[in-house]
Amino acid sequence: MPSPRKPNPARRNERSRRAVLDAARDLVSELGYPKVTIEAIAARAGVGKQTIYRWWPSKGAVIFDSFLALSEGSEGIRLPDTGDLEADLKTVMRATVAEFADPVFEAPVRALNMEILGDSTLAALYHEKVAGPVDEAKKERLRNAQQAGQLAADADLDLLLEVLYAPLYQRWLLRSGPLTPEYADALVEITLRAFGHRPAGPGPS
Missing domain, CATH: 1.10.357.10 (Tetracycline Repressor, domain 2)
Incomplete structure (x- = not known):
């Protein structure tokens, strides 16, 4: 029998990163920058807070990257x-x-x-x-x-x-x-x- 295909961590990480960026951008549009929190971004993206903090040092950094993604x-x-x-x-x-x-x-x-x-x-x-x-x-x-x-x-x-x-x-x-x-x-x-x-x-x- 063929061995089960292992999940690709890189693909999973990229999917999570995109979800975080999309969530941050949507929340800023809906709520305005001051009301957006890391907790809200994590909940909208379906990831844990620790995932966000592993990739970005602050709320400002993740939100800026979310806009930067529009111009990749x-x-x-x-x-x-x-x-x-x-x-x-x-x-x-x-x-x-x-x-x-x-x-x-x-x-x-x-x-x-x-x-x-x-x-x-x-x-x-x-x-x-x-x-x-x-x-x-x-x-x-x-x-x-x-x-x-x-x-x-x-x-x-x-x-x-x-x-x-x-x-x-x-x-x-x-x-x-x-x-x-x-x-x-x-x-x-x-x-x-x-x-x-x-x-x-x-x-x-």
């Missing part, structure tokens, strides 16, 4: 590069708008932003682990556009990204207007116009 793989992110900067940025901004309008993403990230406003350490960690790598990927695409002559060579890329994204973040944070594909397109068009965008020429016939 961000360090290897690359923006589309079809040769048409305006089209590529519209693709990215439309995806961003859709993500911000998705309740599964929107609620926990809104909670995280509220915590970042009052916690400089958390803000620095978020920039290091999430925002920084994503911004660098965006700037790499913009540098390619500069080299292709589609963007002013002296354009301040950090400022360009602020001009492009700040109105979106404000509208999202304040719930001051709809997040639509048309709005995403308008932000791209206005920003590129301000930073010396020159459309790509026609390809070879």
